[in-house]
Amino acid sequence: MRVTFTVNGRPQEADDVWEGESLLYVLRERMGLPGSKNACEQGECGSCTVRLDGVPVCACLVAAGQCQDREIVTVEGLADYAKERTAGACGAGTCGPGAGISAGIGTGIDEARQWQARPTDESVDLSPIQQAFIDAGAVQCGFCTPGLLVAADELLERNADPTDADIREALSGNLCRCTGYEKILDAVRLAAARQEA
Amino acid sequence: MGTANTPTKITQGTRTKGGIGESTLRPDGTLKVTGEFAYASDLWHEDMLWGFTLRSPHAHARIVSVDISEALAQAGVHAVMTHEDLPAAKTYGLEIQDQPVLADGVVRFHGEPVALVAADHPETARRAAAKIKVVYEQLPLVVDEETATAPGAPILHPDRDDHHAPHSPHPNIVHRQPVVHGDVAAAQALAEVVVTGDYEVGMQDQAFLGPESGLAVPAEDGGVDLYISTQWLHADLRQVAPVLGLPESKVRMTLSGVGGAFGGREDLSMQAHACLLALRTGKPVKIVYNRFESFFGHVHRHPAKLRYEHGATRDGKLVYMKCRIVLDGGPYASSSPAVVGNAASLAVGPYEIENVDIEALALYSNNPPCGAMRGFGAVQACFAYEAQMDKMAAALGMHPVEFRQLNAMSQGSVMPTGQIVDSPAPVAELLRRVRAMPMPPEQQWLAAGETADVRALPGGLSNTTHGEGVVRGVGYAVGIKNVGFSEGFDDYSTARVRIEVIAGEPVATVHTAMAEVGQGGVTVHAQIARTELGVTQVTINPADTRVGSAGSTSASRQTYVTGGAVKHSCEAVREKVLELGRAKFGSYHPAWATAELLLEGGKVVTDGGEVLADLVDVLGGEAVDIELEWRHRPTEPFDLRTGQGFGHVQYSFAAHRAVVEVDTELGLVKVIELACAQDVGKALNPLSVVGQIQGGTTQGLGLAVMEEIIVDPATAKVRNPSFTDYLIPTILDTPPIPVDVLELADDHAPYGLRGVGEAPTLSSTPAVVAAIRAATGLALGRVPVRPEHLTGT
Numbered sequence: 006m007r008v009t010f011t012v013n014g015r016p017q018e019a020d021d022v023w024e025g026e027s028l029l030y031v032l033r034e035r036m037g038l039p040g041s042k043n044a045c046e047q048g049e050c051g052s053c054t055v056r057l058d059g060v061p062v063c064a065c066l067v068a069a070g071q072c073q074d075r076e077i078v079t080v081e082g083l084a085d086y087a088k089e090r091t092a093g094a095c096g097a098g099t100c101g102p103g104a105g106i107s108a109g110i111g112t113g114i115d116e117a118r119q120w121q122a123r124p125t126d127e128s129v130d131l132s133p134i135q136q137a138f139i140d141a142g143a144v145q146c147g148f149c150t151p152g153l154l155v156a157a158d159e160l161l162e163r164n165a166d167p168t169d170a171d172i173r174e175a176l177s178g179n180l181c182r183c184t185g186y187e188k189i190l191d192a193v194r195l196a197a198a199r200q201e202a
Numbered sequence: 203m204g205t206a207n208t209p210t211k212i213t214q215g216t217r218t219k220g221g222i223g224e225s226t227l228r229p230d231g232t233l234k235v236t237g238e239f240a241y242a243s244d245l246w247h248e249d250m251l252w253g254f255t256l257r258s259p260h261a262h263a264r265i266v267s268v269d270i271s272e273a274l275a276q277a278g279v280h281a282v283m284t285h286e287d288l289p290a291a292k293t294y295g296l297e298i299q300d301q302p303v304l305a306d307g308v309v310r311f312h313g314e315p316v317a318l319v320a321a322d323h324p325e326t327a328r329r330a331a332a333k334i335k336v337v338y339e340q341l342p343l344v345v346d347e348e349t350a351t352a353p354g355a356p357i358l359h360p361d362r363d364d365h366h367a368p369h370s371p372h373p374n375i376v377h378r379q380p381v382v383h384g385d386v387a388a389a390q391a392l393a394e395v396v397v398t399g400d401y402e403v404g405m406q407d408q409a410f411l412g413p414e415s416g417l418a419v420p421a422e423d424g425g426v427d428l429y430i431s432t433q434w435l436h437a438d439l440r441q442v443a444p445v446l447g448l449p450e451s452k453v454r455m456t457l458s459g460v461g462g463a464f465g466g467r468e469d470l471s472m473q474a475h476a477c478l479l480a481l482r483t484g485k486p487v488k489i490v491y492n493r494f495e496s497f498f499g500h501v502h503r504h505p506a507k508l509r510y511e512h513g514a515t516r517d518g519k520l521v522y523m524k525c526r527i528v529l530d531g532g533p534y535a536s537s538s539p540a541v542v543g544n545a546a547s548l549a550v551g552p553y554e555i556e557n558v559d560i561e562a563l564a565l566y567s568n569n570p571p572c573g574a575m576r577g578f579g580a581v582q583a584c585f586a587y588e589a590q591m592d593k594m595a596a597a598l599g600m601h602p603v604e605f606r607q608l609n610a611m612s613q614g615s616v617m618p619t620g621q622i623v624d625s626p627a628p629v630a631e632l633l634r635r636v637r638a639m640p641m642p643p644e645q646q647w648l649a650a651g652e653t654a655d656v657r658a659l660p661g662g663l664s665n666t667t668h669g670e671g672v673v674r675g676v677g678y679a680v681g682i683k684n685v686g687f688s689e690g691f692d693d694y695s696t697a698r699v700r701i702e703v704i705a706g707e708p709v710a711t712v713h714t715a716m717a718e719v720g721q722g723g724v725t726v727h728a729q730i731a732r733t734e735l736g737v738t739q740v741t742i743n744p745a746d747t748r749v750g751s752a753g754s755t756s757a758s759r760q761t762y763v764t765g766g767a768v769k770h771s772c773e774a775v776r777e778k779v780l781e782l783g784r785a786k787f788g789s790y791h792p793a794w795a796t797a798e799l800l801l802e803g804g805k806v807v808t809d810g811g812e813v814l815a816d817l818v819d820v821l822g823g824e825a826v827d828i829e830l831e832w833r834h835r836p837t838e839p840f841d842l843r844t845g846q847g848f849g850h851v852q853y854s855f856a857a858h859r860a861v862v863e864v865d866t867e868l869g870l871v872k873v874i875e876l877a878c879a880q881d882v883g884k885a886l887n888p889l890s891v892v893g894q895i896q897g898g899t900t901q902g903l904g905l906a907v908m909e910e911i912i913v914d915p916a917t918a919k920v921r922n923p924s925f926t927d928y929l930i931p932t933i934l935d936t937p938p939i940p941v942d943v944l945e946l947a948d949d950h951a952p953y954g955l956r957g958v959g960e961a962p963t964l965s966s967t968p969a970v971v972a973a974i975r976a977a978t979g980l981a982l983g984r985v986p987v988r989p990e991h992l993t994g995t
Contacts, residue, residue, distance in 0.1 A: 047925065081236065129236065142228075148462060176933045188892075188893055
């Protein structure tokens with residue numbers, strides 16, 4: 006089947022999608038958006054969390070066919086999404102066209118080969134929650150990070166001043182194996198504080 | 203060249219920023235938060251095939267026949283391989299090559315790889331694998347010590363000829379290490395109070411989030427390039443090349459983004475399989491395990507049964523200890539011999555006990571293969587000896603912390619292996635610190651005000667209690683872990699460092715084969731280069747096998763050993779740069795010849811802070827590029843009868859205090875707080891150090907109350923290979939983890955640092971269980987503690 010939907014503000018079309026194909030597979034293997042991660046593929050770890058019409062969902066549990074004519078936001082579109090939200094240009098999940106998403110398929114081997122650790126690049130536009138994750142040391146291996154960012158961003162959108170219990174509740178569907186969660190809590194608190202400032 | 207003959211003073215503002223001791227941020231942070239970081243499972247290649255592994259449904263069986271014809275006939279399938287198609291070596295292993303690449307005539311565990319498929323779509327590969335017809339004849343199982351050593355027990359490796367075999371008491375015992383010190387028989391007469399206990403540790407899984415993945419690309423020279431998530435590229439290379447029948451020069455490995463490891467990526471998973479399929483098909487082949495397969499695709503923490511006996515005088519001095527530790531290694535050796543060595547040599551814990559009699563061994567069995575996991579043999583022992591410490595303290599009527607402090611080892615203490623501890627061992631101080639931290643408030647569910655917040659109670663949002671039946675307990679524990687590889691292993695690392703002027707700026711480049719698995723090695727390498735070379739801009743090259751081995755990212759060793767190699771190479775580069783400087787500018791200022799010179803803030807300065815030259819001017823168009831190996835001081839093997847020997851290069855220590863609340867009616871535990879104090883020698887990056895301590899603490903919490911791979915004893919099959927059924931702590935299960943970091947330098951280590959990653963995993967588990975015991979009064983000799991253990995149902 007053919008599925009037509011919007012990903013990070015850009016209209017997308019996927020052909021020959023079979024009935025069992027998940028949104029996660031379509032994003033990662035067809036749209037060239039590997040940011041949503043494949044850690045359990047049964048909705049337990051939250052690594053593939055994306056916004057579907059504004060609602061955080063595990064992309065592994067959503068059939069691609071369910072996304073017909075709907076809006077998806079992934080970690081790759083988070084910075085633009087947050088920017089447009091701040092500008093008041095959109096309601097939840099209905100942001101206009103984003104930019105900067107390279108259409109390709111996965112990460113090419115040359116890109117992977119040429120990857121180099123480099124100092125935090127201040128020229129890259131990040132959403133407040135993305136910057137806070139870096140600053141608070143909430144990123145270690147980083148595999149859980151994209152899902153956590155999408156979930157945390159949604160929390161801060163509806164609750165600008167969350168308590169620790171609110172943060173824990175909102176992120177309880179996202180497993181992290183490296184950090185012990187303390188620095189993730191720090192990051193969400195930091196983003197909330199900066200949002201207020 | 204203006205600065206060369208007009209010296210100025212360097213000021214605070216012009217010193218190099220981002221050196222050691224600062225909480226500099228991860229260089230890969232931006233890529234990781236934008237979703238651009240290339241993890242192994244994200245790799246893609248034009249014309250790429252997907253590999254899939256067919257695994258055994260039985261734990262021990264003879265393979266009667268394999269028919270691949272139907273699978274091979276499927277549209278889109280490019281290759282199906284069994285052990286008959288292997289071009290060269292048929293087995294591999296970290297130390298002993300006893301693990302088949304593909305099962306050859308017999309399977310020895312549930313999930314053992316039997317056949318491989320390469321197809322144009324992952325689903326096609328899965329469906330084709332299901333068409334492979336394998337006929338099995340089940341064999342009797344070895345599942346524990348009794349079935350392993352019974353007369354007539356099935357011998358899992360009847361032809362074993364490894365170097366442990368001659369001194370192993372039974373062919374189904376991989377390795378046995380006794381440690382005897384002093385005279386236990388004589389000391390038993392002095393003991394006024396004796397406590398004994400039987401303990402059991404379940405099988406924990408590393409449960410790293412990024413699944414095992416890699417992409418193998420066949421090369422024109424008949425070799426193969428592998429992009430892989432691993433902990434040690436060169437160990438993979440050493441094992442994979444013989445399987446492919448290729449020289450190591452034709453197998454090139456590059457590290458891809460690694461989503462956590464914790465020991466689970468020390469052994470090969472899909473490395474050889476992907477390369478075999480790529481060479482067979484002539485096409486790039488990618489393999490990505492799903493979570494189900496991941497539970498079968500890597501080794502786990504050894505489950506253990508431990509029996510301990512301690513004797514003390516009435517005034518609280520420990521006089522002897524006897525213990526026996528039986529670890530289950532599963533069917534293949536993996537790192538079991540080294541795990542046995544650790545369990546035996548660290549079995550006494552961070553205490554001074556003159557007379558000990560220790561025996562540790564690992565079994566071959568048909569349970570899942572076990573190997574490295576954070577804590578590596580020390581975790582199991584720590585759970586048991588810390589339970590014993592509480593038991594003894596109670597028997598003596600002493601406070602558990604004061605009893606531990608009374609017996610705590612310190613610098614100068616003698617280990618049961620005879621090794622003198624020649625660096626700080628602040629065991630009593632760590633306990634003091636963790637005890638002194640402020641306690642969390644009582645009945646936190648009431649803290650919100652009039653309405654109790656059920657989220658703060660055991661059971662949380664399930665709303666199972668409003669505080670009735672909830673009791674609080676506090677528990678303490680401390681542990682000792684070795685850092686680095688032990689027992690005479692040549693534990694070296696290699697670093698290549700280059701300095702040159704790029705776009706008018708001095709830039710350093712660091713190239714090592716260190717696997718960055720999330721621990722932050724790339725961050726500290728840049729910090730070390732800044733500190734030693736006085737430059738701000740440092741590039742960390744991708745890790746690959748074009749540079750010498752860095753050893754494994756495990757045993758808390760990388761900052762010590764590869765960090766040491768980076769420091770060592772930087773020092774050599776600095777010397778060379780200073781030589782260039784002397785040749786160019788030496789005649790301008792006598793300090794070039796007479797003073798101790800440093801590189802700071804992009805300049806050559808004297809140790810008095812006087813600026814002699816800009817690095818840019820010294821280097822000009824030249825680059826200095828040096829690759830060196832670095833070793834820590836050597837260790838030696840333990841004597842096989844007595845366990846004596848200088849086996850460990852460094853020890854690290856952490857202490858925990860756990861506060862828990864238990865709903866005694868439902869057996870639900872909420873850990874309220876898990877405070878930690880740890881000595882790190884020198885915190886190269888304080889932010890990362892605290893992150894490591896909190897992460898390690900949380901894995902210990904998981905072992906205490908929820909994490910276990912459940913193996914059916916009747917079939918040796920894994921019952922819970924998924925994140926639905928194997929539970930790791932969520933943010934709701936994990937309490938605040940306040941951390942108190944102590945920095946007592948180890949003079950033998952670079953910058954005085956001490957490996958950090960593993961120690962917090964040890965004491966966290968027994969501290970939580972001690973707190974549950976304190977809350978409930980139950981003995982609780984097994985982890986994980988489950989609700990039925992608390993309710994007696």
